[in-house]
Amino acid sequence: MLNIRDAQFKLFSDFISAHDAFVIAGHKEPDGDCIASSLGLAYIIKKFGKPCQVLSAGPFKRTETKKYEKLFSSEYKPLCTNPEKTGLLIVDCSEMFRLGETIEKQVSGFKSFIIDHHKTAAPASELCILNPKAPATAFLIQQLYEHFFGEPDKELAELFFFGLGTDTGFFRFLDSGSSDVFYAAGRLVKAGADPRSTYEDINGSKPLTTRKLLAIALDRISVHCGGKLLVTYETPEDTKKYGKDGRDTDILYQILLATENVRAVAVFRQENEHNCTVGFRSKGNVDVSAVAARFGGGGHKNASGLSIQGVLDEIIPKIIKEFEKNI
Numbered sequence: 135m136l137n138i139r140d141a142q143f144k145l146f147s148d149f150i151s152a153h154d155a156f157v158i159a160g161h162k163e164p165d166g167d168c169i170a171s172s173l174g175l176a177y178i179i180k181k182f183g184k185p186c187q188v189l190s191a192g193p194f195k196r197t198e199t200k201k202y203e204k205l206f207s208s209e210y211k212p213l214c215t216n217p218e219k220t221g222l223l224i225v226d227c228s229e230m231f232r233l234g235e236t237i238e239k240q241v242s243g244f245k246s247f248i249i250d251h252h253k254t255a256a257p258a259s260e261l262c263i264l265n266p267k268a269p270a271t272a273f274l275i276q277q278l279y280e281h282f283f284g285e286p287d288k289e290l291a292e293l294f295f296f297g298l299g300t301d302t303g304f305f306r307f308l309d310s311g312s313s314d315v316f317y318a319a320g321r322l323v324k325a326g327a328d329p330r331s332t333y334e335d336i337n338g339s340k341p342l343t344t345r346k347l348l349a350i351a352l353d354r355i356s357v358h359c360g361g362k363l364l365v366t367y368e369t370p371e372d373t374k375k376y377g378k379d380g381r382d383t384d385i386l387y388q389i390l391l392a393t394e395n396v397r398a399v400a401v402f403r404q405e406n407e408h409n410c411t412v413g414f415r416s417k418g419n420v421d422v423s424a425v426a427a428r429f430g431g432g433g434h435k436n437a438s439g440l441s442i443q444g445v446l447d448e449i450i451p452k453i454i455k456e457f458e459k460n461i
């Protein structure tokens with residue numbers, strides 16, 4: 135079931151009624167879905183006639199997110215004198231730590247409501263609209279808007295389309311059970327969203343360095359699990375040479391996963407002397423969120439990741455071993 139139930143609409147409107155002002159916060163390193171969800175929800179709160187502030191810990195790394203940075207703040211400013219009457223709306227994540235340390239510290243005292251589509255074991259609040267089957271949080275926020283206020287205007291429709299387009303890999307990740315998502319996308323286009331320009335916003339204008347780094351990552355591919363798993367990595371030297379703006383991991387995953395017989399890919403990055411991050415993508419029923427969870431990470435069945443102490447030479451073999459059990 136992809137659509138929000140009546141009881142959940144009621145839960146949400148009760149939360150809005152119970153508070154005088156709102157803080158909206160999504161996960162750190164916001165992506166298009168997180169941005170669209172945060173700003174779309176701010177639209178809704180304003181329509182309800184209540185003040186709200188939109189927070190983000192940043193950084194706004196991805197090319198398509200940069201123009202939205204100025205609409206977010208990293209510092210909470212009280213909008214109402216009684217903190218009991220301030221509600222926290224958490225979007226596109228379900229745990230407080232995902233907001234980023236700076237934001238978490240400022241908002242941890244408020245009563246919260248979560249709207250999210252990530253699988254989670256321990257949501258920060260029992261007040262929530264959580265649907266791991268939803269392809270994007272923006273898809274849930276769109277439903278909230280339409281339920282209470284009807285058709286969105288062009289600007290809001292574009293924003294929701296941006297969120298939906300981001301998390302669905304521009305509709306490539308959707309299967310035959312997704313008709314409700316396409317109906318929702320159709321309503322957005324009817325309201326003025328332009329698929330072609332949104333696609334260009336999400337996928338175009340990448341710095342040339344991203345292409346150079348891509349070449350390095352492709353050159354380093356190693357093959358595991360009888361050809362079902364591809365692994366590659368980025369060293370601190372690469373990062374130094376091409377900068378953090380030099381990454382276009384989405385296209386890297388896309389190219390790797392399109393390889394014959396490949397079911398999963400893992401991209402490793404040595405962030406500093408002590409720490410690595412790892413991103414996983416998979417196809418079909420290969421559940422990479424289970425692999426990520428074994429090492430303290432999380433995410434979706436076909437897209438997950440983790441941050442782990444150690445160096446590439448130690449971590450890569452450990453994780454390949456885990457894949458051998460799961461693939």
Ligand SMILES: [Mn+2]
Binds near residue numbers: 168226251301
């Ligand atoms: Mn999302």
